[in-house]
Amino acid sequence: MDAILQQVVGSEMMFLLDGFSRYNQVFINPRDRYKTTFTMPWGTYAYHRMPFGLINIGATFQRAMPITFDDLIGVTIQIFLDDLTAFAQAR
Numbered sequence: 001m002d003a004i005l006q007q008v009v010g011s012e013m014m015f016l017l018d019g020f021s022r023y024n025q026v027f028i029n030p031r032d033r034y035k036t037t038f039t040m041p042w043g044t045y046a047y048h049r050m051p052f053g054l055i056n057i058g059a060t061f062q063r064a065m066p067i068t069f070d071d072l073i074g075v076t077i078q079i080f081l082d083d084l085t086a087f088a089q090a091r
Contacts, residue, residue, distance in 0.1 A: 004078040004085055011087040019082035023057045026050040026064055 008014050027049055028036065036047040036054075050057050065079045078085045 004080055007074065007078055008085060008087045011089055013088045015086040017084040017086060019061075019084065022061055022082050023050045023052060023054075026057070026060055 028047055033046040033048065036051065037044055039045075050060065061082065065084075066073060069077050069079065069084075073079065076086055076088060078087070
């Protein structure tokens with residue numbers, strides 16, 4: 001957290017974004033979807049995106065963030081857990 005604050009000092013604008021429904025945005029590999037199947041009286045279903053409750057979703061999300069924002073981290077975005085801090089330096 002201290003590193004993020006030091007990075008944004010002197011910024012003209014700063015936005016704090018909370019990844020509220022973040023886990024529901026991560027796709028499950030088609031080969032692994034069968035692991036999330038559940039059966040109801042009217043059929044059998046499998047998740048296509050990560051549902052809440054999977055034990056590894058936090059780590060998966062953390063690995064996805066640097067891949068998604070690779071060229072922006074440290075320039076205009078800082079990531080802390082599920083929160084993104086977007087900032088613009090004063091000119």
